[in-house]
Each structure stands twice: as structure tokens, then as C-alpha cells.
Amino acid sequence: MNNWGVGTRTCCSRMTRAIVTLAILCVPTAVSYADALPAPEGPVLLRIIGNLSLPNVGDELHLDKQTLNAFEAVSFSTHTVQSEGPQYFTGVRLSELFKAAGADPDSFVATGIDDFKFTVTGDDIRKYPVIVAYRQNGKDMSIRQLGPLRIVYPFDDFPELKTQKNEASAVWQLVELELQ
Amino acid sequence: MFYLIIEIDQTRKQLQKDGVQEFNFILQIDHNYDTLAQSIVDYLAATDTPGKAILKDNYILRYDILYSSIRMVSNAWLGHLSELETAQALLVDSNRFLDEYEPLMRPEITANPAELDRMKTQARSLAHRVYEIGLNMFEHKSIVRDNISRRMDDLYDAFWIFTLSFLLATLLTIAFLSTLSRRAESLTADARQTRSKLSTALDELTTGDIERRAQNRFMAAASHDLRQPLHALGLYLSALKSHVSSERGLSILANVNRSAEALNQLLNSMLDLSKLDAGVVDVSYEQLGLDALFEHLHRTFQPDAQQRALQLDIQFSGLYVYSDRVLLERILGNLVGNALTYTLEGTITVSARVAGSQAVISVSDTGPGIPLQEHEAIFNEYYQLQNPERDRTKGLGLGLSIVKRLTRLLNIDLNITSDTGRGTDFELQLRLSDTVSETAPPCSALDAVETGKDPAISPINLSGLSILVIDDEHDVRDGTATLLKQQNCDVVMADSPEQACEHIVKNEWIPELIIADYRLRGDMTGDTAIEMVREEVNMDIPAMIITGDTSPERLREATASGFPLLHKPVVADDLIAAIATKRGAQQ
Numbered sequence: 001m002n003n004w005g006v007g008t009r010t011c012c013s014r015m016t017r018a019i020v021t022l023a024i025l026c027v028p029t030a031v032s033y034a035d036a037l038p039a040p041e042g043p044v045l046l047r048i049i050g051n052l053s054l055p056n057v058g059d060e061l062h063l064d065k066q067t068l069n070a071f072e073a074v075s076f077s078t079h080t081v082q083s084e085g086p087q088y089f090t091g092v093r094l095s096e097l098f099k100a101a102g103a104d105p106d107s108f109v110a111t112g113i114d115d116f117k118f119t120v121t122g123d124d125i126r127k128y129p130v131i132v133a134y135r136q137n138g139k140d141m142s143i144r145q146l147g148p149l150r151i152v153y154p155f156d157d158f159p160e161l162k163t164q165k166n167e168a169s170a171v172w173q174l175v176e177l178e179l180q
Numbered sequence: 181m182f183y184l185i186i187e188i189d190q191t192r193k194q195l196q197k198d199g200v201q202e203f204n205f206i207l208q209i210d211h212n213y214d215t216l217a218q219s220i221v222d223y224l225a226a227t228d229t230p231g232k233a234i235l236k237d238n239y240i241l242r243y244d245i246l247y248s249s250i251r252m253v254s255n256a257w258l259g260h261l262s263e264l265e266t267a268q269a270l271l272v273d274s275n276r277f278l279d280e281y282e283p284l285m286r287p288e289i290t291a292n293p294a295e296l297d298r299m300k301t302q303a304r305s306l307a308h309r310v311y312e313i314g315l316n317m318f319e320h321k322s323i324v325r326d327n328i329s330r331r332m333d334d335l336y337d338a339f340w341i342f343t344l345s346f347l348l349a350t351l352l353t354i355a356f357l358s359t360l361s362r363r364a365e366s367l368t369a370d371a372r373q374t375r376s377k378l379s380t381a382l383d384e385l386t387t388g389d390i391e392r393r394a395q396n397r398f399m400a401a402a403s404h405d406l407r408q409p410l411h412a413l414g415l416y417l418s419a420l421k422s423h424v425s426s427e428r429g430l431s432i433l434a435n436v437n438r439s440a441e442a443l444n445q446l447l448n449s450m451l452d453l454s455k456l457d458a459g460v461v462d463v464s465y466e467q468l469g470l471d472a473l474f475e476h477l478h479r480t481f482q483p484d485a486q487q488r489a490l491q492l493d494i495q496f497s498g499l500y501v502y503s504d505r506v507l508l509e510r511i512l513g514n515l516v517g518n519a520l521t522y523t524l525e526g527t528i529t530v531s532a533r534v535a536g537s538q539a540v541i542s543v544s545d546t547g548p549g550i551p552l553q554e555h556e557a558i559f560n561e562y563y564q565l566q567n568p569e570r571d572r573t574k575g576l577g578l579g580l581s582i583v584k585r586l587t588r589l590l591n592i593d594l595n596i597t598s599d600t601g602r603g604t605d606f607e608l609q610l611r612l613s614d615t616v617s618e619t620a621p622p623c624s625a626l627d628a629v630e631t632g633k634d635p636a637i638s639p640i641n642l643s644g645l646s647i648l649v650i651d652d653e654h655d656v657r658d659g660t661a662t663l664l665k666q667q668n669c670d671v672v673m674a675d676s677p678e679q680a681c682e683h684i685v686k687n688e689w690i691p692e693l694i695i696a697d698y699r700l701r702g703d704m705t706g707d708t709a710i711e712m713v714r715e716e717v718n719m720d721i722p723a724m725i726i727t728g729d730t731s732p733e734r735l736r737e738a739t740a741s742g743f744p745l746l747h748k749p750v751v752a753d754d755l756i757a758a759i760a761t762k763r764g765a766q767q
Contacts, residue, residue, distance in 0.1 A: 082252045114245045115215075116208055143244040146252055168201065173245065 037100055040064035045149055046132065050179035053102030061101045065134070068092055068149075071100075074131050078156040081167060082146065088138070089152045091131035098125075098179070105179040110151060110171040113143065120151075120169040128158055132174060146172035184338060188331045205249075206314040209274075212249050213307030216242040220300040224293055236287070239296075243285040250274045266313050270306070277302055406447055407728035408653050411748035413440055415659030418752030422666055444749055449578035452510070453561070456585040463504045463589060464736070467613045470532050470541070471496045473509060477530060481516050488520060491527035499532050500613035501539045503590055506735060508610075511586050514579040515543040515606050522566070523547035526603075539612045544605035550598040559584040642759060643668035648691035650674045650709050651726075652701040656748075660695065663752055664759075676701055677709035681716040690717050693759065698727035698738050707741035722762055726750060 036054035042064035049060045056062060071092040079086050098104060107121040124130060133152045134140065141147020150172035155162045219239035226232045250271070262268065281299050284291045417437055424433050478494045485492035501508075512530070519528040526546030533540050550558060550565065557563055564577035587594040593609035647669050651657045657673045664671045672691065674680035677700075684690065694713055696706035710723040727738050728748040738745050746758060 113241070114208060114212055114249065116204075143241065144247050144251070146248050164201065168204070173248070 036102070037061065037063065037067055040067060042066055045134070046174065047176045048097065048101050048179065049176065050108070051103055051105060052098075052179050054100065063097075068132075068134055071096055074129050076129070076131075076154045076157055078152065078154055080152070080155075080170070082172075086156065087136055089131065089133040090135040090138075091133035091149075091152065094125050094130050094132060094151070097132065097177070101179065103179050107180050109176075109178040109180070110169070110174060111176040111178070112171050113173040113175050116171065116173075118168055118171055120171075122165075124153075124161060124166065128161060129154055143173060149174040184331060184335045188328060188335065203314070203317065206310060206317065209246075209249055210307050210310040210314060212242070212246045213303045213310060216246050217300045217303040217307065220296050220303070224296060224300075240285050240287060243281070247278055247282075250278055264313065264316075266309070266316070270309050270313060273309075274306060277306060406451070407748045408656060410440070410444055410447060411726075411728060411750060412653070412655035412659040414444070414749040415656070415663050415752060415755075419659065419662040419666055449582065452582050453578055453585070456582065456589065461507070461589060463507065465502055465504055468501050468503055468505055468508065470499045470501060470539070473505075473512065474530055474532075476509065477512055477516055480513065481520060484517075484520055485528065488523075490520060490523055490525065492516075492520075493527050493529045495529065495531040497532040499534065499539050502611045502613045503592070507586050507590055508592075511583050511590075511592070511608070512541070512543065514583050518579050519543060519545040519547065519604070522604075534612065535609070537612055538609045541608040541610070542605060543608075544603060546603045549600050549602045550596070550604055551600045555596055555598070642756065642763070644670065645693060645759070645763065646670040646672070646689065646691045647693045647695060647759070648672050648674065648680055648713065648721075649695050650677060650680055650700065650706070650713075651697040652676065652699075653697070656697065660755075663755070667756060676704065677712040680709070680713050684713070684716055690719065691721055693762065694721055694723035695759075696723065696725055698725050698729060698734065705741075706738070707743055710743065724758065724762060726755075 036056045039056045040062045044062045044064055045068065046063045047060055048063070052059075052061060054061065068091075073090050074093050075088065075090040077086045077088045107119055109117055109119050111117050130151065130153050132149050134147070134149055136145065136147070141150065151170050151174055153161050153166050153170050155166075216239065219235065219242045223232060223235040223239050226235050262271075281295075283289070284295060284299065417433070417440060421430075421433060424430050474494045474496060478492065482492055516528060516530065523545045524547065528545045529542070531542050533542075548566070554565060558565065559580050561581045562577045563581075567577070583594070586592075587608065590610070595607045595609070596604065597607070598604040642664070645667075647664055649657055649660050649664070649671060651660065651673075652675050654675075657675065661671045661673050672680070672683055672689065674683060691713070694710050696709050698706040700706060700709055706725040706727070710721075710725075714721055714723075724744040724746060725738055725741065726746045726748055727734065729735065729738070735745070744758065744762065746755065
């Protein structure tokens with residue numbers, strides 16, 4: 001399973017955290033993480049901001065490469081609009097990221113490094129294994145290759161996902177997720 | 181209209197083809213070029229080394245971003261924009277730009293500011309071109325949108341025109357159909373009317389109704405005129421009697437008289453029948469005392485009964501009914517007359533009784549009776565039982581048909597109880613009069629003067645009586661005068677009251693009796709004539725009226741005049757008897 005490591009904690013916040021955890025546990029939305037993710041040590045690849053309850057930097061959740069790799073890896077192969085032939089992507093399920101952030105948003109704004117913003121709505125994120133990919137064909141993605149992170153839909157596995165909206169939601173060069 | 185819809189749909193699809201993706205992509209490329217240019221500017225403007233290092237990283241980043249968007253994305257995201265010449269040119273130039281400056285975009289190289297500046301300028305111009313494309317696309321979309329709205333407007337107009345014309349057409353069709361149906365209805369109604377008229381006409385033709393009605397109308401109108409000659413005939417025959425001495429002559433004369441009598445009866449019956457059929461019989465209801473009616477019957481038929489050696493039993497009841505006097509008399513008269521004719525021996529009984537709110541008058545005889553199967557037939561015209569040789573002394577067979585019509589006219593129920601060998605009983609049901617007025621209705625003048633061969637009257641002697649006869653018919657005048665002159669009366673004839681007065685004045689002659697016809701020339705009535713003469717002489721000379729009219733209205737008028745009434749044709753003896761009575765009453 002996952003290994004968060006211990007990290008530094010303050011004593012009084014443990015109490016608050018316990019209460020908060022209990023409260024959160026009562027909510028049917030299955031948020032099962034008791035602690036927030038550790039603060040990033042390497043360069044931040046993804047910022048999750050907005051309506052979340054488990055931040056690790058201020059009231060934002062920052063993730064580096066290490067943190068992302070610690071999540072359960074989800075992989076699949078799919079065609080994309082940008083490339084020829086099927087591509088093999090590996091990444092973290094978006095729904096897992098939200099759980100780690102202590103949130104269950106109905107919509108969020110995905111921002112790319114080129115300042116492109118798109119509001120993603122709907123239930124597909126919850127129902128399907130839509131990932132934030134960090135590896136394409138076993139290799140890291142450069143900016144020129146539309147990385148280092150990009151949202152990828154399993155279009156091949158689930159053809160019903162292939163809508164214009166979802167194609168626009170597959171934001172590349174992902175830097176930020178603003179939860180609402 | 182459908183053509184418009186199809187066109188709009190096509191345009192809409194076309195609009196969709198220029199999707200959000202393409203537009204966003206164009207915007208993004210434009211943004212990427214701009215940010216690259218800006219990052220170079222920022223770098224060139226920076227002076228401190230650490231700042232410059234960061235800015236250098238930045239412009240390399242921006243170059244990478246641009247690179248990815250041109251190389252990785254364009255083919256997919258341009259969509260149908262790639263057909264545009266400007267877009268194709270832009271792609272080519274972008275790729276060339278990327279290739280040209282790629283060597284410069286390495287972290288380990290320190291780029292020449294002049295070259296960077298050139299790069300920046302080129303980036304800016306390419307950005308501008310992208311912007312132009314975007315603008316065109318936008319304009320194009322706007323044009324398309326305007327097109328669509330215009331088409332939509334046209335569509336709305338077309339729709340309204342279509343709907344209105346459809347409604348109009350429907351209304352017109354409805355109006356047209358309703359006019360048609362109305363016309364059809366009226367035609368059908370006309371057809372039905374015509375058909376019913378036709379069938380009525382056919383019925384009338386086949387049943388002879390038309391003829392009969394024409395005949396009836398003729399008869400009813402001719403009634404008065406037909407009676408005049410008969411009346412004169414009777415009078416002349418009477419006058420003739422005294423001039424015939426031989427036995428043979430007298431017997432022949434008696435036959436002639438009988439024939440005249442038969443002719444009389446025939447005429448009367450036929451005229452009655454036709455009047456009834458023509459519906460010209462006026463009915464006037466009044467309270468009637470049955471006793472008075474019965475008394476009249478008795479007086480009329482007693483002599484006849486005696487002659488035939490039959491008993492005429494009239495029973496008085498003291499009842500009052502509500503009916504027409506003249507017509508009811510006729511009904512009863514016909515029934516009694518029939519009974520007398522057909523009964524060979526025994527009694528004819530006339531009685532009345534109460535049954536609930538009705539009075540029931542019964543005329544029964546002990547005659548041979550009427551077989552059950554003949555009960556309906558006997559009411560037919562000219563139908564007679566036991567008279568195969570058509571013996572005219574037995575009447576014409578019209579009596580009962582007249583009775584049938586009269587009872588129907590007066591709403592009287594007529595029932596017959598009879599069978600072979602059991603005698604006959606006719607029963608009339610009519611309305612009882614509810615209140616009995618104090619003053620009993622005056623006895624009809626008919627009663628006073630009708631045939632009363634009362635054996636008690638002494639032999640008539642009219643000699644020397646001066647009688648004035650006023651009648652506009654020459655023959656009648658002459659006939660009456662002849663008859664009366666035979667009785668040694670002093671008779672003066674006049675055709676009008678004026679002539680009479682002239683004579684009176686000229687000769688200073690005053691009549692002791694005036695006999696006037698009811699209908700005189702120039703709408704003059706008999707009673708008026710009598711009054712005129714009376715005034716002339718200034719005396720209330722006794723008078724009587726003879727009338728050929730049998731219409732009930734005339735009868736009533738004449739009766740109302742107050743003078744005793746005789747009916748033409750008058751049997752000579754009756755006339756003489758009446759005069760005698762009058763004279764006797766005066767004396």
C-alpha cells in the first residue's frame with residue numbers, strides 16, 4: 001500500500017486533525033485518508049488549489065514527482081488526437097488525487113502551462129479511470145511532448161468517453177487543478 | 181418552407197464544424213507567439229544576471245510551448261481550418277520559424293541579442309497573422325450566424341404566412357362546405373316538400389278528393405241558387421192542384437209532387453254533405469235544453485210515426501248540454517228519420533241520461549237491426565241496407581254519413597249497438613252543460629213554424645187577408661202569389677221594399693201580413709225590408725221570413741231578426757198553416 005512517511009506534526013494539531021477526521025469520516029463521500037500528503041521536496045509539478053480539506057502548503061496541495069510516484073500507478077493504452085497510433089500512459093487517477101486532497105468536487109478548472117484553462121464538469125472523472133499521466137510509453141514527457149503532466153482519458157477502453165467536451169478536458173502541460 | 185429548414189440545418193452544421201476547438205486553438209497559438217515575444221523582450225530588457233537566467237529559462241519554456249502547439253497539436257486541432265490557405269501558409273511559416281531558431285533555444289547557449297530581437301519580431305508578425313485568421317474565422321462565423329438569423333426570420337415569416345394561408349384556406353373551405361351543405365339542405369327540404377305535395381296531389385287525384393272538394397265548394401256556393409227553382413216548383417205544383425180535377429190527373433200530380441219532394445230531399449242532403457266536407461259549416465256552441473230539442477223532434481216526426489203505425493216515445497230528462505243547436509237537431513233528426521224508415525213495427529225511443537260529466541242521448545228502435553259486419557259501412561255515402569231497388573221513399577242513404585260528419589265536427593262520440601233481429605241503439609255522448617242559466621234559451625223560431633200538422637187546427641180560411649210578398653225572384657213571387665190567391669188572399673207582390681212602399685203609398689193599401697225573402701237584392705235583408713214597410717205604414721204589421729239559406733250563420737241572423745222563419749222550398753200546406761197560425765196568434 002501507500003507509504004506516506006511520518007513527517008513533522010505538531011501535537012495540538014493532532015487533536016484537531018482527529019476531530020476533523022471523524023467528521024470527515026461521517027460524510028458518505030469516502031474520504032479515507034487521515035493525513036495530508038507530505039509537503040513536496042522536489043520541484044512542484046502540480047498544484048491543487050480551491051475547495052479542499054487536506055492541504056500541505058498553506059491551503060494548497062502541492063505535489064512533486066516523488067509524491068505522484070507514491071500513488072498507485074494506473075496504466076492504459078489509448079489513441080490521442082495529437083499522435084499517431086496508440087500511446088501507453090501511466091499516471092494517477094484523478095479521483096485518488098481528490099481524495100488525497102480531501103475533496104470530492106463536481107467540477108474543477110484545469111490549467112496548462114500555456115495559461116490555457118478549461119473547466120471540467122460531470123461524473124466521468126468519478127466513474128472512469130481518468131488519470132494525470134506522468135509517463136508516456138515508459139518515458140517521462142518533456143514540455144515539447146506535451147508533458148510533464150497531462151490529463152488522459154481512456155478513450156480506447158471506453159469509447160463512450162470520446163466526446164468533444166472530454167477531448168477538450170484532456171488538458172496537456174497540466175500545472176494546476178482548482179477544485180470547486 | 182421545408183427548403184428553408186434544410187438550408188438552416190446545413191448552415192448550423194457548418195457552424196458547428198468551425199468548432200470551439202479550432203477557435204480555442206487559434207487563440208492559444210496567438211497567445212503562445214505573443215508570450216514568446218514578450219519573454220524575449222523581458223530577457224533583453226533585464227540587466228542583472230540571476231534575473232536574466234530566470235528569464236532565459238522562461239523564453240526557452242515559451243519556445244517549447246510554442247513548439248509543442250505547432251508540431252504536436254496543429255494537425256488535429258485545426259480541423260477544417262487547415263483547408264484555409266492562410267492557415268496552411270501560417271503552419272508552414274511557423275514550422276520554418278521553429279526550425280530556424282531551435283539551435284538558439286538551448287540552455288547552454290547564450291543567444292545573440294540581435295538574433296533574439298529578430299526572433300521576437302518574427303514571432304510578433306506570426307502572432308498577428310494568427311490573429312487575422314482568428315478574426316476572419318470570427319467574422320465568417322458572424323456572417324454565418326447572421327445568415328442563419330436571417331434565414332430564421334424568413335422561416336418565421338414563411339411559417340406565419342403558411343399558417344395564415346392555411347387558416348384562411350380552412351375557413352374558406354369550411355364556409356364553402358357550409359354553404360354547400362346549406363344549399364343541399366334547402367334542396368332536400370324543397371325536394372321533400374315537392375314530394376309531399378306531389379304525393380298529396382296524387383292521393384287527392386286517386387281518391388277523387390280534388391274533384392270532391394271542388395264539387396263541394398261548388399255545391400256550397402250554389403246552395404242558395406239551387407233552392408229557388410225548387411221552391412217555386414213546389415208552390416206552382418200546389419197551385420196546380422186546384423186546377424186538376426180528373427182522378428188520373430190528381431194521381432199524376434201526386435207522383436209529380438213526390439218526385440219534387442224526393443228532389444228536395446236529395447238536394448238538401450247533398451248540400452248538407454258538401455257543406456260539411458267543404459268545411460263551411462259554422463259551429464256555434466251554446467247551452468241547449470234537451471227537452472226543448474226533443475219536443476221539436478216529437479212535433480216533427482210524430483205524424484210520420486203515426487202514419488207508419490209506430491210508437492214514437494220521447495222521454496224528457498231535464499238535462500242541458502253544450503253543443504250547436506241546429507246541427508244537433510239535424511243529427512237527431514236524421515237518426516230518428518232513419519229509425520222510422522227502417523222499423524216495420526214497434527217503438528222508436530229517444531232518451532237522455534247522465535254518465536259522469538257527459539250526457540248520453542239514445543235513439544233506439546225495435547227494427548230489424550244492423551248486422552255487425554255492416555256497422556262501419558252504413559256510414560258510407562249512398563249506402564243503404566235492404567234497399568236494393570233504391571226506393572227513393574227510403575231516402576238516399578246520406579243520412580248517416582251526414583250524422584258521422586256532424587258528430588265529428590261537434591266532437592260527439594257516436595256508438596252503435598245493434599245486431600240482426602235485435603233492434604238498433606245509437607248513443608251520442610256529449611258535454612253536459614255545467615251551469616244552467618236562469619233564462620232558458622229562447623225557443624228557436626223553427627219550433628214555432630215547423631211542420632206541425634196539428635190535427636187540432638180547424639180548416640184554414642185565409643180569404644180576404646191582404647198579404648205583401650217581397651221576393652227578388654220572379655218565379656218565387658209569382659208562385660207564392662198564385663198559391664195565396666187560390667186561398668182568396670189579397671196578394672201584392674214586390675221585388676223590393678221600395679217597390680212595396682211605392683205601391684202602398686200609391687194605392688193606400690196596407691197589408692195585414694208581410695212575407696219576405698231573407699236575401700233580397702242589393703244586400704238587403706228580409707227583416708230590414710219588413711222594418712222599412714212597417715215604418716212606411718207606421719204600424720207593426722205581422723211578418724214572417726222565408727229563406728233559401730240553410731247556412732247556420734244565415735239561419736242565426738234570420739232567427740235573430742225575431743220573425744218566424746220558413747225554409748225554402750216550403751211545402752205549400754206548411755206555408756198556409758204558418759200564415760194561419762200567425763193570423764190566429766194576432767187574433
